[in-house]
Amino acid sequence: DQQVKQNSPSLSVQEGRISILNCDYTNSMFDYFLWYKKYPAEGPTFLISISSIKDKNEDGRFTVFLNKSAKHLSLHIVPSQPGDSAVYFCAASGGNTPLVFGKGTRLSVIA
Amino acid sequence: EAGVAQSPRYKIIEKRQSVAFWCNPISGHATLYWYQQILGQGPKLLIQFQNNGVVDDSQLPKDRFSAERLKGVDSTLKIQPAKLEDSAVYLCASSIGTSLYNEQFFGPGTRLTVL
Numbered sequence: 625d626q627q628v629k630q631n632s633p634s635l636s637v638q639e640g641r642i643s644i645l646n647c648d649y650t651n652s653m654f655d656y657f658l659w660y661k662k663y664p665a666e667g668p669t670f671l672i673s674i675s676s677i678k679d680k681n682e683d684g685r686f687t688v689f690l691n692k693s694a695k696h697l698s699l700h701i702v703p704s705q706p707g708d709s710a711v712y713f714c715a716a717s718g719g720n721t722p723l724v725f726g727k728g729t730r731l732s733v734i735a
Numbered sequence: 736e737a738g739v740a741q742s743p744r745y746k747i748i749e750k751r752q753s754v755a756f757w758c759n760p761i762s763g764h765a766t767l768y769w770y771q772q773i774l775g776q777g778p779k780l781l782i783q784f785q786n787n788g789v790v791d792d793s794q795l796p797k798d799r800f801s802a803e804r805l806k807g808v809d810s811t812l813k814i815q816p817a818k819l820e821d822s823a824v825y826l827c828a829s830s831i832g833t834s835l836y837n838e839q840f841f842g843p844g845t846r847l848t849v850l
Contacts, residue, residue: 628777656836667739667826667841668778675836713777717835722791725777 627651628716630726639735643701647714647726650695655718659688659699662711662728671712672699704733737761739842741827747848753815756845760809760829766790767804768839769812770826778826784810785833817849 629648637643645659655676660668674681674688674697681688687700701708714726740759748754760767766785770778781800783790787807795802799818804810814821824844830837 660841665843667828667843669841670838715777722780722783722835723839725779727775727777 625650626726627654627721627724628714628726630712630714630729632729633727634730634732636732636734637704639706639733640703643699643704643708643731643733645699645701645712645714645729645731647697647699648695649697649716651716651718651721651724652695653719653721654716654724656716657688657690657697658715658717658723659686660713660715660725662713668713676718701731704731706733706735709733739827739829739840741825741842741845743845744843745846745848747850748817749850750819751816753813754817754847755811755813756825756827756847758810758812758827758842760827761831761840764829764831764840765807766830766833766837767810768828768830769802769810770828770841772824772826772844774823781812790833814847817847819849822847822849 658673659671661671662668672686690697711728711730713728717723769781772778781795782792782802784804787804802812824846826844828839828841830839
């Protein structure tokens, strides 16, 4: 039972354009959502988070949007840069449920 | 500040053999996590320690996996005996507190291949 779903395994975007990565969840108890970025041969690193009391959180080029009614969140990267090429994991937690990760989306930013 | 250290980085063993992984968390971090990441999947929590006590080991296959954090600092994860399906990257993470809202810092992982 996948509680956190990232339905796009990969995404290619041109440098300078917007990258939009999507994530859906099923567990209504989730109240905290995170995005992690992972480069090859490294561990995931925290990128940005959002609590369920908000619908948007922004940090520089990265913005996360949360739609609780649709159980959907998205990560926007504007403008996209070649160094953003990595695997992005959506994760969620809440109640007594520890962090649950999606399968990841591989983003390729083409120069 | 030094990050989470893990060793070895790579390990190849045959099925039914035993293997152990080591993790040294960030200094002062009370909580330590072990995750299993199978190829094409996201990390899955195996066990969570707070200091040297187990908080959550509900997803640890206890018939073959064991973990300890004896002095509340570094930790070892053992698999005995290994199966083919244990091939994965084993990630260690630590956080300063015990709240689910504390940021988790990940080590580089140990890639295990079981032949």
